[in-house]
Amino acid sequence: MHREYKRRKIIIFSLIGILFLMAVGYSAFQTKLNISSTSNITSVWDVEITNVKIKEINGLAENVGDLDSYTNLEANMEANFYEPGDYITYTVTVSNKGTLDAMLDSVKLNMPEQEVINFKVEGATSKEKLPAGSSKDIDVTMEYTGNNPEDVGSVEADVNLDYVQDGHPTEFPDADSPEEDNLRINDIILTPTETSVKAEIEAEGAIKYYYSIDNNTWYESSENIYNIYHLKPNTTYTMYVKAEGDNGKVVYSSKPFTTLDNTSPKVNINIGDNVKGENGWYKGLSLNTEVTDNDKVKEVLYCVGKDCTPNKTLNLENNKATITLESSKDVQKLCIKATDMVGNVTNKCSNEYKVDGELPTLSNMNIETKDDVMEVTITATDNESGLYKYYYSKDGGKTYIESDNPNYTFTGLDEGDYLVTAYVKDKAGNESEIKAQSTAIRYTSYCKKNNIDDFGDCLIATEAQNPNIEEAKAIIEAKGTPDFTKTSPSILYDEKHATTTSTWSTTSTNVYIGTGYEFNPETGMYTITGGSMRNPNEIDLNDGNTYYMNGSTWINETASSVYRISNISSTTNSETGAVTTTITYYNYTIMPKSYDTSTVGMYAANDDGENTYYYRGSVTSNYVKFGGFYWRAIRVNGDGTVRLIYDGKNPHANGESSSDRQIGAQPFNNYENDNTYVGYMYANPDNYVETNSEDTTFNNTGLSSTAKYYFGTSYILDKNSRKYKLSGDIIQGTIAPDKVGYYTCFSTNKDATCQRLFYTTKYNSLTSMTVSGVGYGTTSKEQSQSNDTDSTVKAYLDKWYQNNLNNYTDKLSKDTIFCNNRSISNKQSGAYTNEGFGIHPTIYGNKRFQNWSNQGILGPTLNCPLNDSFSVSNIKGNGKLTYPVGLITADEVNMAGGINGSANRLYYLYTGSSYWTMSPFKFVDVLYSTEGYINEFGQLRDLGTSISLFIRPVINIDPSKIDFSGNGTMSDPYVIS
């Protein structure tokens, strides 16, 4: 092994030695190497004048010379002039007949009579190339400018063209007078600056000099040095000069030059549109940049960052551009690199800025209560400037406590319900959305402490914090009636101003624009003031006014947002001429500011002659556990029983969206094409008859303009399913005049069956037809409201009761009613004749909750007709129920703080899902019955009875048959046993 290694070393050293010898040998050989060769290059230089002709004659001017007398690169022209303004133009053709490219170095012109004759050479540009084989025309004009032609007579001019080989340096050829050898220009020495040039004429025999930069305006001087100013930087000019001898003869020459450019572009960066934040942060910031140069800017690059190199092209408009800084956790600056046409560079960066226009996120709020203490912890994030302050309120946002920490513990709290709200603020001053959650403070069971055994009395006494029941009732009654047109808690809104701009475009000429706005914190609506329909393109945004609009091209003063206009521009379609106006704006929207909890709690109302005490708003002391389920107390009924609504197998906080809070989903009724189906129980189908609305027609609007519906000349009624099918001659097509006089379900399925059958009587538009209705049902109000058949929802509830609460029936009231109030409204609108049967459009409870046709809201009522008062016994009600279970009424929902027009996610009836009430709303003119329901936002609305919604059973606890414990809070509910 050792020997092998040694041998390798020897070989390596040998190789290195050979390499060294080769290198030395090669160097010695190279020094002796000579390459010699000869070659013959044949090229021809032949540039000459090949033609002279007259191009134009003005006035009485006439050529008197021999046009063919040109030689080589010299031409002679002679003309007579008689009147001022006479001129003659000659075209001199020069051709490159050789094989070498040529370049015009100078033009020499012998010009006598300089005072009265204006000479002009056009088409001859110094340094202009004349490639081999090409020709070039040069125009020479002589114009008489004097007053007495006799002074001149015949004028003679000689033109000399000097060409050099292209690519060779210019050797200024002297310009001499062929006739006067003592007058000649030897050289023009040009010294340019950025905006001027100094011309020095080296001439012989000259007594006067002329200088021109445009071959038109001449500056005369006795000096051979002349400065011409006001030139543009980095621009190529030709200096034209003439030298005049003492005999009035003139020689002409020219020489090109380029002015200098040593000045770098100028970059200005200023703060533009901005929204200042806090702690040195901006919520929004644009930087205006202006890049200028004494010549032209070739390229502008930019970058935005903490420490960046410009690499993105910045497009300038009129030398200006605006850069909007994005929100970032880092400081940012705008850096610009501007380069001009000769490569002068300017680098400039703005000051450093911190920008955060993003709102912090408050993702979770947790509340823990114990005794008189409430511990609130929140989870929040902010990715830009970072979280700065935390705000907590225990009174719905009326007063906030500022803290540096994501927790706050309220101490020494009185018993009661609390609506806790919180938000966070980042360092830039951006505030998060407000998080709201309700909770209750209960020290110990108030009722147990005060020996109150009646459950209904317990609820009343606890709420009033008075163990004397009569006094407690009086306290509650003294609160009066709350405003049922407002949610409970009601929301107070605040303005929310965007910190970045958006754009809105329109082709409308006029837009509703104002100079101010008012904001209503109770409705969250903006009203534009000083407004009118105006052409935005005629508005001067710098006239001292601030302009607002809301995105409407019609007069619309009030909206839930308003735009503050920051810029207006327009473009015109070159083909159509249509003007599109684009408005840049800051959007002003709304956000909840605080919650008015003043109507949260228990109120009193009349309940069929007795006082009932009902919960309203975000109450949190009405939790009940009964029969293995959680319930929320709705009210203490007039008869002293306590009405409960199902709330799941687990307790749920107010505002919590959960599918556990309902027992399932069903239609209110599987049918909808008769007034009778608004009933919790409805008329016996065996007694139905076929009807039609005959002359009573209505407009069926909102149809599809593109759908191809089926129409038939007759129909078949299936009385079992109570559905229709088209028959006879069946046609298909979109809504059109030829579809009048047919039966239709407005279905695109030929074999479809439908509950609602129409007969078309008139074509209105692509989406509307006047129709009459076809019905199969009741023929009187009494029949319609007869309680013969279980509704779908009743059957479902009864079955659920059987399976879940049957063993608890002894604890429930059989007398207390569930109201399916089918009272018909005395308000009418359009086709609503309120007959209450068949397919006659009818208004039931709708008017109590909705301001329809501006007829006002009537408000809730707990009075209920006997026929509509569903109960097991017939002591107070109709005795039609088998099981003491029903649904909440729309009136109770309204009294609890749900309304038609606004969402309410905080009151105790909100579940995040849509569920039925048992309150009829109307039989709609397009042939379907509707029932009240609470939608997924907590709003009280109505919907067709055949649609499937969730169900929350309602029961009535009989206090005389139960024991209870607990204090009604979510963590310690009243437990019924």
Add this chain to the structure above:
Amino acid sequence: MKNKKLNNKKKLIIFIGILIIIIIVVLIIVLNNQNKEEKIEIVNYKDAEKLYQTSDNKCTDITDENDSLLLYLIFSNMDKDNKLSDNISYEEYENTAKTILKTDDIPAKINNYLYDGYSYTLNNDEITREKSECEEKYVSKIYGYSNNNDTLSLYISSGYVKDRKVYNLSGDEIGDYDKDTINKILDDGTIKIYNYQNKNGNYILDNISSD
């Protein structure tokens, strides 16, 4: 030779396995550190309440003038320890003050400071007191508190009672005096924030600020 190849293969597999485990462990440590946020232990409300003793007697100055807030803390502590008398040595006062405030910089001027129905004045090395009747009786409560692991802020809501009306410290009327409702009325009192530093589990008053 075959066994050698197999052994090499085994070694390679073991090596790659160890490498993967190391990478996973490193990743877990890095991710864990990234997600690790300091968990705040919320102070028990009973501990927080101990930091501020509310006086039963309303003839006590709890305004923020002339170090009254600091004097209140000192005197309430001396009261708790039964150290209040007609004649209190400065040394006694100084010891209590330094214990409470955890600093040598204690209020040195006591001139008719009202506490629990007495007016206290420091003369030379002795604090003497006289019975005093208050036209304005001060009331306060702990409104709440907030803390992180280093600091605790105690929010004290205060006001005063005069002619059975309750006023905040700015002189604005906030309600009628009633012993059953004064707690609720003080929700609208003037809030001062007592900021404490957590030094090894002991909360030391750092400063008092306004809300």
